[in-house]
Amino acid sequence: xxxxxxxxxxxxxxxxxxxxxxxxxxxxxxxxxxxxxxxxxxxxxxxxxxxxxxxxxxxxxxxxxxxxxxxxxxxxxxxxxxxxxxxxxxxxxxxxxxxxxxxxxxxxxxxxxxxxxxxxxxxxxxxxxxxxxxxxxxxxxxxxxxxxxxxxxxxxxxxxxxxxxxxxxxxxxxxxxxxxxxxxxxxxxxxxxxxxxxxxxxxxxxxxxxxxxxxxxxxxxxxxxxxxxxxxxxxxxxxxxxxxxxxxxxxxxxxxxxxxxxxxxxxxxxxxxxxxxxxxxxxxxxxxxxxxxxxxxxxxxxxxxxxxxxxxxxxxxxxxxxxxxxxxxxxxxxxxxxxxxxxxxxxxxxxxxxxxxxxxxxxxxxxxxxxxxxxxxxxxxxxxxxxxxxxxxxxxxxxxxxxxxxxxxxxxxxxxxxxxxxxxxxxxxx
Numbered sequence: 436x437x438x439x440x441x442x443x444x445x446x447x448x449x450x451x452x453x454x455x456x457x458x459x460x461x462x463x464x465x466x467x468x469x470x471x472x473x474x475x476x477x478x479x480x481x482x483x484x485x486x487x488x489x490x491x492x493x494x495x496x497x498x499x500x501x502x503x504x505x506x507x508x509x510x511x512x513x514x515x516x517x518x519x520x521x522x523x524x525x526x527x528x529x530x531x532x533x534x535x536x537x538x539x540x541x542x543x544x545x546x547x548x549x550x551x552x553x554x555x556x557x558x559x560x561x562x563x564x565x566x567x568x569x570x571x572x573x574x575x576x577x578x579x580x581x582x583x584x585x586x587x588x589x590x591x592x593x594x595x596x597x598x599x600x601x602x603x604x605x606x607x608x609x610x611x612x613x614x615x616x617x618x619x620x621x622x623x624x625x626x627x628x629x630x631x632x633x634x635x636x637x638x639x640x641x642x643x644x645x646x647x648x649x650x651x652x653x654x655x656x657x658x659x660x661x662x663x664x665x666x667x668x669x670x671x672x673x674x675x676x677x678x679x680x681x682x683x684x685x686x687x688x689x690x691x692x693x694x695x696x697x698x699x700x701x702x703x704x705x706x707x708x709x710x711x712x713x714x715x716x717x718x719x720x721x722x723x724x725x726x727x728x729x730x731x732x733x734x735x736x737x738x739x740x741x742x743x744x745x746x747x748x749x750x751x752x753x754x755x756x757x758x759x760x761x762x763x764x765x766x767x768x769x770x771x772x773x774x775x776x777x778x779x780x781x782x783x784x785x786x787x788x789x790x791x792x793x794x795x796x797x798x799x800x801x802x803x804x805x806x807x808x809x810x811x812x813x814x815x816x817x818x819x820x821x822x823x824x825x826x827x828x829x830x831x832x833x834x835x836x837x838x839x840x841x842x843x844x845x846x847x848x849x850x851x852x853x854x855x856x857x858x859x860x861x862x863x864x865x
Contacts, residue, residue: 450630454638457593457626458645461566464621465591469563471619473540476587479618480536483611484529487579490610491525497606498575501599508599510573513703517574518600528579528607531830535583538829541848542589556858561851563589565647568639569832570661572653573597578604580830582611582625588850591624593639593646597653598631636660643667650845652833670841670849672833674760674786675705677818680777680803681725682794683716689815690721690793691728696817697791699732703762705834706789706821710757711768712777718745718770729766738768745770757784774799778806785809787836789821810836810843 487494498520505515541561548558567590571577578596585592596604604627612625628635640649643666651661652672662669679697681690697708713722718741726736726746736742737756738749749768756767757780771777781790791813792803800814811821821844823831828846835841841849 450632450635451638453630454635455642455645457628458566458568458639458642460623461591461593461626462645464624465563465565465589467619467621468586468589468591468624469542471589473542475618475620476540476589477536479615479620480532480583480587482614482618483583484532484536486610486614487525487529487532487607490606491522494525494603494606494610495520495522497602500602501573505599510599514573514599517572518603520575520603524576528576531576531580532583535587535829535847538587538847540587541851546853553862554860555862558856558858559853560856561848562854564850564852565590566645567592567832567850568595568646568649568667569593570595570636570649570651570653570657571597573599575600575603575607577652578607578627579611581832582608584830584832584847585850586615586620586624588847590850591621591626593626593628595628595636595639601631637664640665640667648840650832668840670833670835670845671837672705673788673836675707675788675834676709676758676760676784676786677706677788678710678712678781678785678790679708679818680712680771680774680781680790680792681714681717681721682774682792682796682799682803683714684795684799685714685717685721685793686795687720687724691724693791693793693815693817694725695728695732697819698729698734698766700817700819702764704819705760706818707762708791708818709759709761709766710784711766712771712780713742713768714774714777715741715770715772722746722770726768733764735765736768737765739770741770742768760786774802775806778803782806782808788834789813789818791816791818810834 501518544561546559550556567585569581569592582592608625608627612622615622646667648668649661649665650670651658658671658673679694722745736749737752739752743749743751752767787809789811790807790809792800793815794800804812823844823846826844828844831844831846834844
């Protein structure tokens with residue numbers, strides 16, 4: 436396996452030309468992908484899975500270089516764990532490719548069709564977006580997932596991963612792109628940006644004549660920069676300030692189980708619970724069991740005045756706490772006097788990502804679902820289920836908190852658009 440880990444050093448006009456050439460190659464590759472059969476794409480995915488497993492040693496060697504450099508980047512222990520690969524994690528990535536291969540190809544799907552009185556047959560058909568510029572954090576598995584779902588949905592992808600994972604990402608792209616031509620897929624359909632220069636991002640974001648959509652997945656500052664500079668549409672993966680609301684009719688055991696899972700099953704992810712709302716009528720039944728269970732998991736409670744009176748070990752919450760995505764062992768807790776107050780609080784301070792209600796009332800569940808403006812609303816289920824894999828979409832390229840063009844987990848279908856096909860028999864308009 437040839438290494439692609441060497442970072443090129445280009446500046447000024449050379450850097451601009453490098454970005455333009457990369458995007459132009461991706462555009463040309465995307466045009467060839469449009470007519471590629473589902474069978475060819477699936478065969479590539481299965482072969483890529485085998486190739487990852489066969490090349491596990493060089494992949495892990497590349498990952499070791501990234502791990503050795505990790506302290507110099509100031510990565511946290513959790514970030515280093517996400518960066519680290521072993522044989523098991525490579526096998527999981529390979530299995531993810533096989534799962535994507537087993538999914539139905541959305542390209543060519545007839546969304547709807549109808550016949551006009553004049554005899555014209557009109558079909559609304561799914562087609563790829565074209566070329567995707569994907570900017571993401573230092574997680575090697577994201578490199579594999581993004582390449583797989585972009586090509587499966589007929590799109591070329593330009594990958595701009597974090598510099599902390601550049602050796603790992605290069606090794607993985609080398610494997611997947613290296614065998615692509617055997618299946619009619621241009622190698623340029625999967626390109627990893629080979630410069631760490633941050634100005635390259637700005638150049639790519641200006642190339643709307645070659646790139647159809649930008650997808651940033653990372654910190655707020657990155658996403659805000661992309662939104663500010665991009666000349667093409669952006670699918671944003673913003674903060675995950677997710678809520679769990681315990682309604683007055685919530686059962687104690689369910690309330691404890693869902694809240695602890697939503698907060699503690701994995702804290703550093705976008706669909707983890709960051710805020711807990713408790714109906715005042717259920718405080719005596721629910722507050723202590725739930726907060727004690729969170730405290731037993733090492734979670735710091737930041738509560739409003741009423742919470743602090745009921746739970747003395749809680750830290751007084753500030754206004755900023757209600758809108759904060761902690762990504763760690765802290766949760767803000769507020770007592771509300773009604774379902775409407777809970778909905779209002781979530782819509783004001785939440786990030787429109789994932790919010791859950793625990794209730795025994797069908798009426799309350801329906802009102803919550805109708806009132807909360809988020810990409811996913813859970814009833815008696817953990818916020819952790821807002822995930823492409825859990826929704827049966829296969830791998831995801833992110834969870835969009837936008838309303839256009841995609842919302843929630845972005846899988847294969849979310850990487851397509853549509854066009855109309857009109858079939859006639861010589862009709863002319865009069």
